[in-house]
Amino acid sequence: MENERKLTIARSMAEATAQEMRRDENVFVMGEDIGQLGGVYGNTRGLIEEFGSKRIRDTPISETAFIGAAVGAAQDGMRPVVELMFVDFFGVCFDAIYNLMAKNIYFSGGKFKVPMVLMTSGGGGYSDGGQHSQVLYGTFAHLPGMKVVCPSNAYDAKGLMATAIRDDNPVVYMYHKSLQGMGWLGTEQGATVHTPEEEYTIPFGEAKIVKEGSDVTIVGVGLGVHNGLKAAKLLEEKGVNAEVVDLRTLVPLDRDTVFNSVKKTGHLIVVDEDYQSYGLTGEIIATIAERDITALKASPQRVAYPDIPIPFSRPMERFALPNPEKIVNAYAKMKEQ
Amino acid sequence: MLPTSEKKKWMYENMLVSRFFEEAMETIYMEGKTPVFNMAEGPIPGEMHLSNGQEPCAVGVCAHLKPSDVVTATHRPHHQAIAKGVDLKLMAAEIFGKKTGLSGGRGGHMHIFDADVNFACSGIIAQGLGPAVGAALSKQMKGDDSVAVAFLGEGAVNQGAFHESLNLAAVWKLPVIFVIEDNSWGISVSKADSTAVKHNAVRAQAYNMPGRFIADNDPIALYDVAGIAIEDARAGKGPTLIEVETTRLAGHFMGDAEGYRPDGELDRLKSKDPIVRMKNLLIDEGVITDDENLQITQKAQKLVDEAIEFARESDYPEPAEALDKVFV
Structure with missing residues (x-):
């Protein structure tokens, strides 16, 4: 560039x-x-x-x-x-x-x-x-x-x-x-x-589609977006075209962009490094379910942190963290249903 | 720094308004709550913490303040709010949960906010100290000679926020005054049972700031000490800690049976009612006559009556207004 x-x-x-x-x-x-x-x-x-x-x-x-x-x-x-x-x-x-x-x-x-x-x-x-x-x-x-x-x-x-x-x-x-x-x-x-040197602002509450796709929507924030993009590459090798949504702000939450993407793809995986229960993954899935559950052609999946304190030891921590492979596996699980 | 006759009169008038306001609260609060006491019932639901007996703490300090000075107050805030000049009608309406209240009924008795006179309070012990330090930082950064005052109860000195805030205020030499209203009770636990020092003013030494103790709920002595502290703060000399020995003439909250009070304590405290003492002082000194006292008393009562009437007659907010003002 x-x-x-x-x-x-x-x-x-x-x-x-x-x-x-x-x-x-x-x-x-x-x-x-x-x-x-x-x-x-x-x-x-x-x-x-x-x-x-x-x-x-x-x-x-x-x-x-x-x-x-x-x-x-x-x-x-x-x-x-x-x-x-x-x-x-x-x-x-x-x-x-x-x-x-x-x-x-x-x-x-x-x-x-x-x-x-x-x-x-x-x-x-x-x-x-x-x-x-x-x-x-x-x-x-x-x-x-x-x-x-x-x-x-x-x-x-x-x-x-x-x-x-x-x-x-x-x-x-x-x-x-x-x-x-x-x-x-x-x-x-x-x-x-x-990153341009001049001043600019980005409005809150506007998620960004960082990769367009047609087969599955992967939603995340922060590092989760990068895991989503890597998963999308792996899925592409399998002929699956994933869309990746970066929420950018959690409050306010751009529910429309997520919903419209899921309506298009019919499939949803939410990625979160936070503890799984009572969190972002459940909130995003509830958003779709409340608005129009028929937008989903298969049960949505979440790739989040297990409900455990974070362990120190490297293999244990890596086992618990979300990663691209887990997202790919979540897609496979969704399609098996 | 002794108060002029005018200041003394203002202090007395303000103490009367405060006391009459609390007496009105005491009566109205019980409406709908007898014979069975249910905190959710009546025109004033929820908890109610009255300040009867603590009026000297508010007037002795606020007599020196201007509207741009910031006050953060406690869960027992009415006397402090009245002394800072919070609009009585709007405050009463807020306590009734009315649309015309200071915050449209979103706050209530423990969350009195008046941007016009820079007053805020909080229902959490020692929570106002950080914001007072921050307001003082703001004044210092702007080069303004305004100050901040944090009121707290003696129970709040055992919170981490107290120690963190005093240290920060001293490190940055901020124009903030911490005023402890020592009524000797943290709900039902006595100061002796909760606090390792007899007088919290000594804790100021730990934070390299002056610590002053005011005995016997004396508004004139407090006026003197607070005046010096505020003058020092305005001059850039940093914070002061003041502890006032005061009296809580009511329970912790309305409905408190006060079984923890030793026999005779309440009678002893009531015999030293600061309102009566202030009246006697002003008459003895010739600041006011008996006739003037009557006029002052009637005027204070009228102010309170009008505020209560305004609150009673105001409408409740539309329920769905609850969804507004989360953000500006």
Whole structure:
């Protein structure tokens, strides 16, 4: 591609944040190790050099206080971008997230705005154990009052970040560690894509068909999209033409695009790295079943994390994680019925 | 920093409005709840936490505040809201769950939000501390001399949010004042049984900020100390922790049988009712006459009556309005 400008998700997040900080002096960033270190996952790298330590604020390890503080600052007209280093850590501060950040707009009858972004990393596959490997998408998407964003590539990551910062509502921006492009973490190459330097936004609630197909719809977010694309390649070798849908945001959820795709293909596989029960996979299948169950020509399948804490040992973790082969097997199972 | 006669009068008037409001709540709350007490019944359903006896804590601090100053309050918020200048009619309507309420009935008594005077409260212990720190950060970043005040009960000092928030406020030298209303009871558990220190003001030392203790529910002494703390905060000198020894003259919530109170405690506390003491002080000092007291009393009662009437006469929201305002 001519004039191609490939960025990692980490760099595209930092670029979007910097651009928003230039256009709006009320935008600032705070969190653990986001200053000199530039974020454990690189998504604030370079910001402190340009904006200084007043607008790029390292915090103590006090998530309840600084997430609560972000809510207070947002209500007072600022636009904080806050980092919760690992989504697994929400257990120490969830009150500030679901009872405070997500509810104050409603409690105030819409008179208080809460324009803040809570960035957090998720995802396993590198033997970091059961408290540093979860994605927990469903937990956040289940509770009302916060938007939930899950980019699968650098182009989307940048546009979704700009939209998140400009939104007057709280946005949880959930990035996947395996897509960040950090040297010390294995990175999915498909996430590092052409990303224009100029500012742009991507609207929430618009899923993207990343590969068109006619035989089966594979739905996912984040790393799941890449697993879906790899599965589609494997299926193609078997003469099956799969369509892959990247939801991009879980709240709001683009149910129409998913439904229209399933109506076309008649077959549905939902991929999720979150625990299987009570989560994204069930929600997507319910969406189709409620709207028109006859759109489905076979029972839908899900490829999700088993309902177990994440194991450390490499063979055990790999056994549990979704992968392209599992998606291919799910298709075969669907056709056997 | 002693209050002028005008300030003293304002404090007394505000305490009266607050007390009359709570007395109205006490009566109306029981409508539809006798002979069988059912929290879901009556014009004011749900929990109800009254602030009778704690009025000095609110007025001693809020007498120094302007509308742009931010207050985060507790599950027992009426006296704090009234002292901060929250519209009484709209607040009453919110507590009745009416369409005309501050939030159109979405919040209720534990979720009073008034953007016009920067007031918010919360039903979770110590939840308001983080937002107060953040509001103070916002003021500091904007170069504004406004401050934030977080009110909390003495039970909240044993929450992690308290310690995290005080530390963060001190590290960043933020214009925030933490005001502990020590009524000595966390629902039914006494302060002595829950807290390792006698006075929480000493905890300020752990966070390198001034800690002040106000004995005996004294609004004048609190006015003095809060005034210095707020002046320091506006001048960029950082946060202060204040603990006020106060009295909870009602139960934790309406319907609380208060079997945990030692015999005679309530009578002893009621004999020190801060409203009566404030009235006597103002008359003794010649700030008001008996006649003026009567006028002030009638005016306060009228304000409350009008607010209650407004709330009663307002319509309920359409049920499906419940689906609105999740996002702006």
